[in-house]
Amino acid sequence: MWEYTDKVxxxxxxxRNVGEIENPDGVAExxxxxxxxxxxxxxxxxENKKIKDAKFKTFGCASAIASSSALTxxxxxxxxxxxxxVTNQDIAKYLGGLPDEKMHCSVMGKQALEKAIENYRGAPPLETGAKIICECFGVTDKEIERAVRENNLSTVEDVTNYTKxxxxxxxCHDAIQQIIDQVRTEPKTDxxxxxxxxxxxxxxxxxxxREIRPSLKHDGGDIEIIDIIGNRVIVATRGACSTCKASDITLKNFVEQRLKELVSPDIVVEEVSK
Amino acid sequence: MNTIYLDNNATTQVAEEVLAVMMPYFREFYGNPSSMHTFGGQVGQKIRTAREQVAALLGAMPEEIIFTSCGTESDNAAIRSALMTRPDKKHIITSRVEHPAIRALCAHLATQGYRVTELPVDKNGLLDLENLGKSMTPDTAVVSLMWGNNETGVIFPVEAAARLAHEKGILFHTDAVQSTGKIPINLKNNVIDMLSISGHKLHAPKGIGVLYIRRGTKFSPFMIGGHQEKQRRGGTENTPSVIGLGKACELAAKNMEKENTYVARLRDKLERELLKRITQSRVNGDPANRLPNTTNISFEYVEGEAILLLMNELGICASSGSACTSGSLQPSHVLRAMGVPFTMAHGSIRFSLSINNTEAEIDFVIDKMPAIIERLRGMSPYWNSSQPACKTQ
Structure with missing residues (x-):
């Protein structure tokens, strides 16, 4: 038995809003x-270009029907x-949450919405060049990428729950894992x-x-923060680092990289002049 | 709201008579049947009676009955014993439509150096024994085929299959969890070596099962421990449940005729009326070779979980082979093995009756189902007022 919320x-x-609007401005299946x-x-x-009415027809389980209705x-x-x-998370949130295995129902809502808007705009599909990864359910790499990014997914099982x-x-499990790995190593800019x-x-x-000093100390080195000006982090190298010829590579490729990942992509690490 | 329980292949209600014979063995006669004193020993006597009752239902001898904790344990014990006693043989034959107790076990064994052949079924869920003949090799240790299918009720010709296996000197096991108590079983008239039963499918409690081992069949225990069950299954006996199962088997023998007349008639009525009242519906599984209590019906253009939840609102319990109810994304492996199109499998509902069901209950379900299907079809993009909106792709 699924643990559905009362709202689902x-x-x-x-x-709410079962059916089809005649002469719709946007339509998608x-x-x-x-x-x-x-x-x-x-x-x-x-007349103000706001969505006046939205209707759905859904074939699927209880959460698919509830997600469609919530979307409208x-x-x-x-x-x-x-x-x-509007994201699939918004749909799930509106319903007080969905079981993990049913998140794909909210994703279906998001996809329909996007397609219907594309249809209204008469524009070609945004995701041209998408490649089918899962043959069984006809899911493309772009769809998987987006689900991983927007829902911070980390395993193939997560991806299956969200996109089927x-x-x-x-x-396709290996191909899905590759997409997960690729998305998760992207710098998280926004x-x-x-x-x-x-x-x-x-x-x-x-x-x-927490993240940097233990590694440096492991190799007998250390750094000390001298000053922080905006996004510039001024450090001094200590121990083995201060005499190491490769210390500026360590600062750029390791220290700066970690700070970019974990604090802000705009961080620049500089070494105080010796 | 009254519950209308049409999910008896999932589990059954413990019979009143069964509960009555069990009750004294929780508090009054709580002794250990292995004890030397009379207080425990008298319980041992009751277990002997229960063993005789189970044996009588199966046409077996009492010493051929081993009590286990469930059907899954019996299946595990049977297959593992077959492999342990034939250590040079590394091949197992089973079917594509087995219960997970066998299917998952075989899939696991396939990772442990065994080769597994899953025999196919046809569109009616029937097995072709010729395929079995072709699949057996000198390396085959055991053939395991279910007697009655839990999802469709389709009956396999296990007695003939056992003969074929024996001609090649191969052990034969059958999962008879669904068929026991529903169709006559007489192990005197066949050569089946091992057979599994589960108590809770025949009005005994959950947590009790039986493994039948034909006398003379080598056995290697799965559960190792004390000397219980003649050292074939260690662990203190679940005395109340063993005694309850004995009673349940006695009742099953008595009710066998009712099962095949009264229950079969209710099932047939339900099936006939639903097919008549709901267009684009069909039965899955061969109607001529089925357990008397089961029908599996697909309603096209609607999804099983949604149907079940609307039935649930009316207190009607059944189950579905749809993907959404299974927790996976694919519909039932049984329906897929039969080549039922996904479009049909997603809307499949299994009704499984018991002698406790009444005609009034069946009439209620017949009355309510059309509106449930119509309501969901009304929401379906593939349905336009009383007919499909498109050809199924």
């Missing part, structure tokens, strides 16, 4: 009978630009919240203490 049950038993779930989304705009409720009253910002990819024959100067200084100190 309510939106399954009494779904995603999923298939073979996959076990499918969603047809239609919407209509008012969420986007009503939104502009196209606002609607484009890999849930069939299993032949993921970090903005830090105040004080927070940033504290985070730099902590990061050096």
């Amino acid at each position: 049950k309510e939106y399954f038993l009494n779904p 995603v999923g298939s009978l073979a996959c076990g779930d499918a969603l047809k989304l239609t919407f209509k705009l008012d 409720e969420i986007i009503k009253g939104m502009t196209i630009e606002e609607a484009l910002k 990819a890999g849930g069939g024959c299993g032949n 993921a970090k919240p903005k830090l105040t100067n004080i927070q940033k200084i504290r985070l730099i100190e902590e990061t050096i203490e």
